[in-house]
Amino acid sequence: MQKPIVAIVGRPNVGKSTIFNRLVGERISIVEDKPGVTRDRIYAQAEWLATTFHLIDTGGIEIGDEPLLELVRQQAEIAIDEAHVIIFMVNGKEGITAADEEVAKLLYKSNKPVVLAVNKIDNPELQSEIYEYYSLGFGEPYPISGAHGRGLGDLLDEVVKHFPTLSRNEKDDDIIYFSLIGRPNVGKSSLVNSILNEERVIVSDIEGTTRDAIDSYFKKDDQEYTIIDTAGMRKRGKVYETTEKYSVLRALKAIDRSDVVLVLIDAETGIREQDKRIAGYAHDAGRGIIIVVNKWDTIDSKEQSMKTFEDDIRKHFQFLDYAPIVFLSAKTKKRIHTLLPVINVVGENHAKRIPTNVLNDVIMDAIAISPPSTMKGKRLKILYATQVSVQPPSFVIFVNDPELVHFTYKRFLENRIRESFGFLGTPINIFARRRQ
Numbered sequence: 001m002q003k004p005i006v007a008i009v010g011r012p013n014v015g016k017s018t019i020f021n022r023l024v025g026e027r028i029s030i031v032e033d034k035p036g037v038t039r040d041r042i043y044a045q046a047e048w049l050a051t052t053f054h055l056i057d058t059g060g061i062e063i064g065d066e067p068l069l070e071l072v073r074q075q076a077e078i079a080i081d082e083a084h085v086i087i088f089m090v091n092g093k094e095g096i097t098a099a100d101e102e103v104a105k106l107l108y109k110s111n112k113p114v115v116l117a118v119n120k121i122d123n124p125e126l127q128s129e130i131y132e133y134y135s136l137g138f139g140e141p142y143p144i145s146g147a148h149g150r151g152l153g154d155l156l157d158e159v160v161k162h163f164p165t166l167s168r169n170e171k172d173d174d175i176i177y178f179s180l181i182g183r184p185n186v187g188k189s190s191l192v193n194s195i196l197n198e199e200r201v202i203v204s205d206i207e208g209t210t211r212d213a214i215d216s217y218f219k220k221d222d223q224e225y226t227i228i229d230t231a232g233m234r235k236r237g238k239v240y241e242t243t244e245k246y247s248v249l250r251a252l253k254a255i256d257r258s259d260v261v262l263v264l265i266d267a268e269t270g271i272r273e274q275d276k277r278i279a280g281y282a283h284d285a286g287r288g289i290i291i292v293v294n295k296w297d298t299i300d301s302k303e304q305s306m307k308t309f310e311d312d313i314r315k316h317f318q319f320l321d322y323a324p325i326v327f328l329s330a331k332t333k334k335r336i337h338t339l340l341p342v343i344n345v346v347g348e349n350h351a352k353r354i355p356t357n358v359l360n361d362v363i364m365d366a367i368a369i370s371p372p373s374t375m376k377g378k379r380l381k382i383l384y385a386t387q388v389s390v391q392p393p394s395f396v397i398f399v400n401d402p403e404l405v406h407f408t409y410k411r412f413l414e415n416r417i418r419e420s421f422g423f424l425g426t427p428i429n430i431f432a433r434r435r436q
């Protein structure tokens, strides 16, 4: 389930974001019909040769008023820390600069696979200019043009060659894998500690596949759990660790490996734009989601009741209308015992399978109660439905013409499925396919 991560590094203006947008293509502008999903243009999924990977434009990670060399150096460090493969981009029109050499030095020491891209080679005559870039020490330079989209295929072919085999099969179906995500200081580490200490669980650290990923395994009442990437929450004292975009990136890696994601919100500071962005990734990834309002001890319950807070969350996180909300305090451990039972329910729902005959009874009843309206003089016919996968539960409805499936009707069917089968905490997908 973990996807390879590719980072683009290079000094400003070499064309990183131009290439990023080209590689990510239309995926970044996927239309979400629920409001509240805000997207960040620094991280996105891209695809090449049927392989999906995460792409990071490190140039978009602002680190403050750092001088150019320092900024570029820190962005390269992030790429080295986070990525499996690095695209080192230089400007073919300007030759090698001091900043390029600075980046090269760091990348060289990192022992990560690096593919050198020489951008702005807008026409084939400029091809001969790329040879000077061999001197950077990363082997063959790949000439590309962000302006014309030239050379990207060859570049990606090379990038994909360096993808590691990530531990897909190591997941155990009996274990619920979950992670905690949220802004810096919402209390992620505190909550992990509270769960592990308070719940009288049997704990062991599992060394992950990546250098700094340490997962915590524990067992409680015969249910096994693994908290993903708790080491990722440990602060390592790097300057960029407190920047928003970096924390989103850490979250992204943890989400990838989880069944259930706890989206932490700080009751003391309230909901911030950043919370929504982080939650949006968990939603997009199709994970089970629980919204955890931490630091509930700081709230005078008379002043701000749970109901008010819940209304506020529902208003700001409309795209997470399926997610349960848990209020607790990692510090005083109040209400902490309410968390694991909800994780169990969401974990189960995320993996739930509905038998085809039962599903079809529900769908046919729904159609009988509220038949689809006509579109352009044609009426949608739904022949039958079946669940095609879990985690998240995904359904296919076979119809006379998929074009006739309006998103509001899809939403109606989703609601009927939820009412009938109780998919609390998990997103569900419905796809329409043609069947004569």
Ligand code: GDP
Pocket: 010, 011, 012, 013, 014, 015, 016, 017, 018, 019, 059, 119, 120, 121, 122, 144, 145, 146, 147, 148
């Ligand atoms: P970043 O700072 O590295 O992300 O660079 P940008 O993607 O913002 O690009 C910097 C400038 O270079 C912009 O004006 C782009 O339009 C331009 N640019 C990007 N790729 C190419 C290219 O292949 N050829 C030319 N001529 N210009 C490009």
Ligand code: GDP
Pocket: 182, 183, 184, 185, 186, 187, 188, 189, 190, 191, 233, 294, 295, 296, 297, 298, 328, 329, 330, 331, 332
């Ligand atoms: P992280 O950056 O998300 O891992 O957050 P930490 O776990 O490091 O917590 C950040 C700060 O919030 C620390 O000073 C904690 O003591 C404090 N904190 C965490 N949970 C709670 C809580 O439930 N109530 C209160 N009052 N403070 C908390």
